[in-house]
Amino acid sequence: MKANLVLIGNGMAGAKLLEELMKSCPEQYNITVFGNEPYGNYNRIMLSPLLAGEKSLTEIMIFDRQWYQDNGITLHAGEEKAVVEINRIHKTVIAKDGTQAPYDKLIIATGSKPFILPIEGNQLNGVMSFRDISDVEKMISATKTKRKAVVIGAGLLGLEAAMGLSGRGMDVTVVHNNAVPLNRQLDQEAGQLLTEELSSRGLSFKMNANTKAILGNPQGDVTSIVFEDGSALETDLVIMAIGIRPNIQLAQEAGIYCEKGIVVSDTLQTYDPSIYALGECIQHRGGTFGLVAPLYDQANVLANHFSEHGVAQFQSLPTATKLKVTGINLFSVGNFLGTEKSEFLYYRDKQKQIYKKLVIENNRIIGAVMYGETAEGSFYNELLDNKTDLTEIRPYLMFGRALCEEQAKFQQGEH
Amino acid sequence: MEMITSSSADEQTTVSTTCAYCGVGCGIEAKINHTTRQVEIQGLTNHPANHGRLCSKGSALGHTVGLNERLLEPHINNQIATWDNALDTVAQGFKKIIEEHGPDSVAFYVSGQLLTEDYYAANKLMKGYIGSANIDTNSRLCMSSSVVGHKRAFGLDTVPGCYEDFEKAELITLVGSNTAWCHPVLFQRIKAYKEANPNVKVVVIDPRRTQTCDIADLHLPINLGSDVWLFNGLLNHLHQHNKINHEYVEQHCDGLEAALEQAEKSSSDIQNLSTILGVSPDDLTQFYNWFSDTEKSVSLYSQGVNQSTSGTDKVNSILNCHLATGRIGKEGMGPFSITGQPNAMGGREVGGLANTLACHMDFNESNIDRVQRFWNAPNMATKNGYMAVDLFNAIETGKVKAVWIMATNPAVSLPNADQVKRALKKCELVVVSDNIADTDTMRLAHVKLPAAPWSEKDGTVTNSERRISRQRGLLPLAGNTKPDWWIISEVAKRMGFEQAFNYTTGTDIFKEYAALSGFENSSEYKLRDFDISKLQNITQEEYDNLQPFQWPLNSENPNGKARFFADGGFFTPNRKARMLALHPQLPKNKVSYAYPLRLNTGRIRDQWHTMTRTGLAAQLNQHISEPFVEMHPMTAAQLKLSEQQLVQVQSQWGHMIGRLVITDAVKPENVFAPMHWTGVLSKTGRINATVNPEVDPYSGQPESKHTPVKVSAMPTQWHGFILSKATIPWPNTDYVVSSKGNQHSRYELAHSESLNDPTLSLLNWLGFENEQAVIEQNLEPITYLDSTSGVYRLAILNKQGGLEAVAMIGPDQNLPQRTWLALQFSKDTLNDRARQALLSGFAPAGEDIGRIVCACFSVGENTIAKAAKGGCKTPAEIGTQLKAGTNCGSCVPEIKDIIAKA
Numbered sequence A: 001m002k003a004n005l006v007l008i009g010n011g012m013a014g015a016k017l018l019e020e021l022m023k024s025c026p027e028q029y030n031i032t033v034f035g036n037e038p039y040g041n042y043n044r045i046m047l048s049p050l051l052a053g054e055k056s057l058t059e060i061m062i063f064d065r066q067w068y069q070d071n072g073i074t075l076h077a078g079e080e081k082a083v084v085e086i087n088r089i090h091k092t093v094i095a096k097d098g099t100q101a102p103y104d105k106l107i108i109a110t111g112s113k114p115f116i117l118p119i120e121g122n123q124l125n126g127v128m129s130f131r132d133i134s135d136v137e138k139m140i141s142a143t144k145t146k147r148k149a150v151v152i153g154a155g156l157l158g159l160e161a162a163m164g165l166s167g168r169g170m171d172v173t174v175v176h177n178n179a180v181p182l183n184r185q186l187d188q189e190a191g192q193l194l195t196e197e198l199s200s201r202g203l204s205f206k207m208n209a210n211t212k213a214i215l216g217n218p219q220g221d222v223t224s225i226v227f228e229d230g231s232a233l234e235t236d237l238v239i240m241a242i243g244i245r246p247n248i249q250l251a252q253e254a255g256i257y258c259e260k261g262i263v264v265s266d267t268l269q270t271y272d273p274s275i276y277a278l279g280e281c282i283q284h285r286g287g288t289f290g291l292v293a294p295l296y297d298q299a300n301v302l303a304n305h306f307s308e309h310g311v312a313q314f315q316s317l318p319t320a321t322k323l324k325v326t327g328i329n330l331f332s333v334g335n336f337l338g339t340e341k342s343e344f345l346y347y348r349d350k351q352k353q354i355y356k357k358l359v360i361e362n363n364r365i366i367g368a369v370m371y372g373e374t375a376e377g378s379f380y381n382e383l384l385d386n387k388t389d390l391t392e393i394r395p396y397l398m399f400g401r402a403l404c405e406e407q408a409k410f411q412q413g414e415h
Numbered sequence B: 001m002e003m004i005t006s007s008s009a010d011e012q013t014t015v016s017t018t019c020a021y022c023g024v025g026c027g028i029e030a031k032i033n034h035t036t037r038q039v040e041i042q043g044l045t046n047h048p049a050n051h052g053r054l055c056s057k058g059s060a061l062g063h064t065v066g067l068n069e070r071l072l073e074p075h076i077n078n079q080i081a082t083w084d085n086a087l088d089t090v091a092q093g094f095k096k097i098i099e100e101h102g103p104d105s106v107a108f109y110v111s112g113q114l115l116t117e118d119y120y121a122a123n124k125l126m127k128g129y130i131g132s133a134n135i136d137t138n139s140r141l142c143m144s145s146s147v148v149g150h151k152r153a154f155g156l157d158t159v160p161g162c163y164e165d166f167e168k169a170e171l172i173t174l175v176g177s178n179t180a181w182c183h184p185v186l187f188q189r190i191k192a193y194k195e196a197n198p199n200v201k202v203v204v205i206d207p208r209r210t211q212t213c214d215i216a217d218l219h220l221p222i223n224l225g226s227d228v229w230l231f232n233g234l235l236n237h238l239h240q241h242n243k244i245n246h247e248y249v250e251q252h253c254d255g256l257e258a259a260l261e262q263a264e265k266s267s268s269d270i271q272n273l274s275t276i277l278g279v280s281p282d283d284l285t286q287f288y289n290w291f292s293d294t295e296k297s298v299s300l301y302s303q304g305v306n307q308s309t310s311g312t313d314k315v316n317s318i319l320n321c322h323l324a325t326g327r328i329g330k331e332g333m334g335p336f337s338i339t340g341q342p343n344a345m346g347g348r349e350v351g352g353l354a355n356t357l358a359c360h361m362d363f364n365e366s367n368i369d370r371v372q373r374f375w376n377a378p379n380m381a382t383k384n385g386y387m388a389v390d391l392f393n394a395i396e397t398g399k400v401k402a403v404w405i406m407a408t409n410p411a412v413s414l415p416n417a418d419q420v421k422r423a424l425k426k427c428e429l430v431v432v433s434d435n436i437a438d439t440d441t442m443r444l445a446h447v448k449l450p451a452a453p454w455s456e457k458d459g460t461v462t463n464s465e466r467r468i469s470r471q472r473g474l475l476p477l478a479g480n481t482k483p484d485w486w487i488i489s490e491v492a493k494r495m496g497f498e499q500a501f502n503y504t505t506g507t508d509i510f511k512e513y514a515a516l517s518g519f520e521n522s523s524e525y526k527l528r529d530f531d532i533s534k535l536q537n538i539t540q541e542e543y544d545n546l547q548p549f550q551w552p553l554n555s556e557n558p559n560g561k562a563r564f565f566a567d568g569g570f571f572t573p574n575r576k577a578r579m580l581a582l583h584p585q586l587p588k589n590k591v592s593y594a595y596p597l598r599l600n601t602g603r604i605r606d607q608w609h610t611m612t613r614t615g616l617a618a619q620l621n622q623h624i625s626e627p628f629v630e631m632h633p634m635t636a637a638q639l640k641l642s643e644q645q646l647v648q649v650q651s652q653w654g655h656m657i658g659r660l661v662i663t664d665a666v667k668p669e670n671v672f673a674p675m676h677w678t679g680v681l682s683k684t685g686r687i688n689a690t691v692n693p694e695v696d697p698y699s700g701q702p703e704s705k706h707t708p709v710k711v712s713a714m715p716t717q718w719h720g721f722i723l724s725k726a727t728i729p730w731p732n733t734d735y736v737v738s739s740k741g742n743q744h745s746r747y748e749l750a751h752s753e754s755l756n757d758p759t760l761s762l763l764n765w766l767g768f769e770n771e772q773a774v775i776e777q778n779l780e781p782i783t784y785l786d787s788t789s790g791v792y793r794l795a796i797l798n799k800q801g802g803l804e805a806v807a808m809i810g811p812d813q814n815l816p817q818r819t820w821l822a823l824q825f826s827k828d829t830l831n832d833r834a835r836q837a838l839l840s841g842f843a844p845a846g847e848d849i850g851r852i853v854c855a856c857f858s859v860g861e862n863t864i865a866k867a868a869k870g871g872c873k874t875p876a877e878i879g880t881q882l883k884a885g886t887n888c889g890s891c892v893p894e895i896k897d898i899i900a901k902a
Helices: A012-024 A044-052 A067-072 A132-147 A158-168 A188-200 A251-252 A291-308 A377-385 A401-414 B056-064 B083-102 B115-132 B143-153 B161-168 B183-195 B211-213 B229-239 B247-254 B256-267 B270-277 B281-293 B309-322 B343-352 B365-377 B388-395 B417-426 B484-494 B506-518 B542-543 B633-638 B759-763 B771-776 B819-826 B833-838 B859-867 B876-881 B892-901
Strands: A003-008 A029-036 A061-063 A073-077 A081-086 A092-095 A101-102 A105-108 A113-114 A127-129 A148-154 A170-176 A204-206 A209-215 A223-226 A233-234 A237-240 A244-246 A262-264 A275-277 A283-284 A330-334 A343-349 A354-361 A365-372 B002-008 B011-019 B027-033 B038-043 B106-109 B136-139 B172-177 B199-203 B218-220 B299-303 B336-337 B401-405 B429-434 B447-450 B457-460 B467-471 B596-604 B628-631 B646-650 B655-662 B670-674 B707-713 B719-726 B735-741 B742-750 B780-786 B789-798 B801-811 B850-853
Touching: A003 A101, A003 B002, A012 A029, A012 A061, A044 A132, A061 B038, A067 A073, A067 B646, A073 B759, A127 A132, A148 A158, A148 A233, A148 B027, A148 B484, A148 B850, A158 A188, A158 A237, A158 B218, A170 B742, A188 A204, A188 A275, A188 A330, A188 A354, A188 A365, A188 B336, A223 A237, A223 B211, A262 A275, A330 A377, A330 B780, A343 B833, A354 B299, B011 B447, B038 B056, B038 B183, B056 B183, B083 B106, B083 B429, B083 B447, B106 B467, B106 B789, B115 B136, B115 B247, B115 B343, B115 B365, B115 B457, B115 B484, B115 B506, B136 B336, B143 B309, B143 B336, B143 B506, B161 B299, B172 B281, B183 B211, B183 B309, B199 B211, B199 B281, B211 B247, B211 B892, B218 B281, B229 B256, B229 B270, B229 B309, B229 B388, B256 B309, B270 B281, B299 B309, B309 B484, B365 B506, B388 B417, B457 B506, B506 B542, B628 B633, B628 B646, B633 B655, B655 B759, B719 B819, B742 B819, B759 B801, B771 B780, B780 B833, B789 B833, B801 B833, B801 B876, B819 B833, B850 B892, B859 B876, B859 B892, B876 B892
Parallel strands: A003 A029, A003 A105, A029 A073, A105 A275, A127 A237, A148 A170, A148 A237, A170 A204, A262 A283, B106 B136, B106 B401, B172 B199, B172 B299, B199 B218, B299 B336, B401 B429, B429 B447, B596 B670, B628 B655
Antiparallel strands: A081 A092, A092 A101, A113 A244, A209 A223, A223 A233, A330 A365, A343 A354, A343 B780, A354 A365, B002 B011, B011 B027, B027 B038, B457 B467, B596 B707, B628 B670, B646 B655, B646 B707, B719 B742, B719 B801, B735 B742, B780 B789, B789 B801
C-alpha cells in the first residue's frame, strides 16, 4: 500500500517537484495536489511575455490537467479547492469546499503574496499587483479603456509590467524609492544606462519617490497618486510591484514554526518531521527566495529525499537575474557592489551601451554586473559558483571564456 | 637590354637601377606609375650581383619614395630659402672662414651613399681648390681597415676576387660578418650553392651565434677582438703542416719569415690559443685542418674584422694566410672584404677619404703633381686631413669651424655620438645635404640643402666586387631638390672656381673621372689598379645604357677583369705582396669592475644604418621595432634581469636604453645592441652614445665592436604603448620609441614615476582634454581598467567603427602584443567581435598571427607555428603553404626555429 503524499500549491516550485518525482520515483506515492488557480500549471516567469503579448496562455502552460491524469496524480484546482487547514494530528489537509486528503508526507509550496503598500487608497479599483494570470487579464483589459498607468517599484517585475503596459499603448510612469532602477541587480552606472534605454522606449520615471496615498473618485476608481514630497500624478491604473512576502498563513495556523517564512532545514524539512516546504514560502538559513533557479534546486533536493536516496542538501547560491524585456540585456550576480576589500574591473563602451563590472576578492569573483553585452554571464557565474582562483586568467577575464582558456592553455604550454 | 622602357598607356615606365643599401649592389627593376608615384620593386634577373634576388630591405624600397618625410626646400636657420641664398651662404661662409683661418679650418664629411660623380666633385673641390684633405666619409666607420690592409699587402686598395668565387669554393670562411642579415643576397647565393654542393664547408667566425650560423658546418665564437691570434695560429699551422705555397711566395711575396716568426710566437700553443680565443682546441684544429686541406678557399670578412683598434692587422692576418698559400685571384680562392654601403667602393676609388688623394693615389709628390696638373688645381692639398673621429674632435676644439655633411648622419653613427652633437652645436657653420627633413644631424644644421634621394638621382656606384653599375632616377626631382654633384658644383662656382666645376651633367663628371683614372697610368708604368679610362669619352647615350662591369676597364682589359694577383703583379714598387709580422693586441679599453661587460654592436635584418629610409617602410618595422640588448642567460640571472625588461647600457662615454633579449647566442661576458636607433625615433636608443671612440692607428676606424659597459635595470613604475592613426608629439616619459606602422604610428613608453590618472594621461597624449572631449569630436571611446593591477586601456573609434587609436598601460613590460592591434587600422569598420576584443590586445580567440617573422609577406609567428603543427616540417613546406621565406629568404633560419619548437 503506497504512502500518501500531498502537495499544497500548484505553482512553479510544486510543478517542478512533481516533474522530478515522476522521474525519480513515479510509482512510490499516491500524490494529491491542491492549487487555488483554476489551471493546470503554468510558467509564472512568463507572465511578462504574456502581458507584452509575446506569448499566449497555452504557450506558458507547463502541465495541463491531462498531464496529472496521465501520471496518476489527483489535482484539486480552483479557488474552492484552496486549502484552509492542515490537521497535523490526523495528518489530513482540508480545502475550502471540504475536500480532504490524508497525508503521510506533506509538502507546503504556497509561494508568496505580493506586498501591498499599507496606505490610503490601496483598495481602490485599478490598484493591483502583478502576480498571476488573472492580474495579467485585468491589466490587458484595462489597457483597452485606460490611458495612464503608474507602476510602483522598478524591480524586475515592475519594469516588465511597465514595459508590457506601455507596449499596449498606455502612458506609463515608473515610481521607485531609490535612484537606481533594479537596485537589487544593478549599480548606479548600469541603472543609468537602463533608465536611458527605457526612457527612449517611452517610459517615464519618478525616482527617489515614496508614495503617500492613492486617491479615487466617488465610484471608487483610482484617479491619482500622491507622494511624500507633495507632488502627484494623475493615473487610471496603479500596479504595485514592490516585492513579495512568503505566504505562510496556513502553516502558521497549523502551528508550524515560521519566521519571515516557513523555517526549513537543508533537506527542506519543517519543524514537523512529516511536513516539508519549498519555494517562495520558505525561509532557509535566514534567506527567502523570489527567483526561479533556487526553487528548482529545492525541488531536486526534495525529490531526492522522497525517492529515499537521502543525500542531497539544499545550498543557497547567488543567482543570476535577467530582465525579460525584449532587446535589453543585463546580467547581475553576487555582490556586485563589493566591499571595502573588493577589487573592481571595468569595461565601458558607452556608444554601444555596454558596461561591465567584475568584483573580485581574494582572487575570486564575488559579483558581476553587465549591461548591454551579457554573453559571458554564465562564465562569470560559473567562476563564482566554483570559487575559481583567477591568478592565471585575471588579465583576460573581462574578455571572456574563450580568451581565458586560450591563454591558460598557452601559459601551461609555456611552462 | 633596354634600360628604360615606357608604356604611355598607363603612365608606366620600367627602370633598371641598383639597390640603395648594402655593398652587394643588387640590380633592381623598378616599375613606376607616374600618375600615382607608386614604385614596384623587383630583382633584376640579369644583374650579376643578385640574378633577380632581393632582400627584405631592397624589396621594400618602393615604400620609401613618399614625400612626407622629405626635405624639399633649402633652409637657412630653419627658414625656407632660395637656392641662390642657400648656396651663397655656404660659399661665402666657407670662403670667409678659409680666408681667416686657412683651408684646414673647413671640412666635408661625406658618405658611401653618395654616387661616384658626387664624390668626385666633393673630393676635387676640397683637395684641389679649397686646398685641404679635410674630406672624410662614413666609409671610415665601415671598411677603412680593409683599405689600409689591402694597401699594406698589395700596394693598393684592390679587392682581388669576385662573388663568383663563393660559388666555386670548397671552403667558405665568414669572419666577423652576419652575412645572413647584413648582406642577405650574397648569403642566399652561398646558401643555395652549399645546398647544391653538400661537401662545401662553411665556417663562421663570430663572437655571436648569428642567423648566418644556420649554414655553418663549424662556428668559432671567438672572444671579441682576438682575430689576429686566430689567423696567426692558422698561418703557423699552415707552416707546421707544409702547406705554404713556396713557389708563389718566393715569386710574389715578401716578409714570410717575419710573419711566421710572429705567428709562432703568438699562436703556436693550441691550448693557450684556445684560452685566448675562448674556443675549444678541437674546433680550432678542425678549422685549421679544413683550411690547410682546401685549396679552393674563400675568406669573407666585414665589420667584425674592420671595426677594431687592430682592424688593419686583422685584415692583414687574413691576407697573410691567403698569400702564404697562393690562394688569391684564382677561381674559388681569395680574401674578400665586403662593404656595408652601396658606394663605399666608389668612394675608395674616387679617393674621397682624408688619407687618400684621388683615384687610388695617395699623397706623395708625384701623385700630388699629377693630379694638380690634371685638375689644373690652384690649391692642392699636400697631406692627409682629419679622419672622421679626429675631425669631430677638431670641430669641438674649434680647429675646424665649418663642416658640410652630405648624405650621412654622424650624430647617430659615429662612436661617442654625444660628443658629435656637442661638436656640431659649437661649430660656426654646419651645412647638411640630405633627402630627409628630420635627422639627428639635420637638427643641428644652419643650412639645410635638399639633395635628391636614391629614387631621383643618376650616376654610378661600385659594389664589393669592383662592379660599377648605373643607378638611375625613377621619378623626377621632387620639390626643389637637386643632385649632390650639382649642389657641390654650384657652391664651387660661387667660391670662384667656375671653369673647374662647369659641369652640366653627371656624365661630364664621370668622363673626367674616367680620364683621371687613366691619366699617366699607361701599361708600361701600370702604377694604379683602378683604371676605367676606356670610358673617358663615353657619350650620354652610352652612359645611360652602361652595363655593369668590373674594373679595370682599359685598353688591356676591354671587358673588365674579375680577379687580380693570380700571377702576382702587385702594386708595390717591387711588384711583390707584403706579408706582415703581426703581433696581436686586445681591444684598447679593458673591462673593469665598474664596466664588466663587453658591448658589441651591429645591424638587424630589416633596418639599414640610421633608419632614415628603411624606417619609412612599415613592413620593415614589424620584425624588430625597438632598440634591444642581447645578453646571455647566466649574466641576466646574475643581474636579476628578465626577458623584455628595459635595461640601461652605460659606458664612460654615455648610455642607451633597450629591451633585454636573453639568448645564449651571445657569450656571458658580451652584450650586443643594434646600431640603428636614432634620437628622432627614440629618446634613449642611440647605442653609439655609449661606444668608445678608440680607433685603429693606421685606418682611423673606430672600435665599434668593443666597449666596456655595465647593464642595469631601468627603474619603471609603468610600461605602455600607443598606436595612433595620427602622429602625436612624444609624451614626456623617460622611455619613448616611435615607429611607423601600416596606417598608424606606434609609441612605446615607460616611466619612472607613476601617473595620477593613467587613462586621462593617455587621452591627453592623444590630444584630448578628457573623455568628454572625445565624444564631442564625434568619436567613441572604449575603456578597460583594473586599477589594482595597474592596468589601464583605451581605444578610440570613429563613427564608422574604424580604429583611430589604441593605448595601453600596465605595471610591467608584459603588455599584449601589438601585431593584431596594428592590423586593425587598415579596416574601415571593426565588427563587434573585433571591437570587443580590442582592449584585450588579443585577436578574437584563434585569430592572432603573432609577431611578424617574414617581412616580405607579413607572415606571423603563430601562423607559421600553426602550419608547423599542421604538418609542415621544413621551411620549404612552410613556404609553399604561406609564402613565408620565399622572397628574400632571410627569415628562413627563424622559420626553422619555429618548426623545431612546434
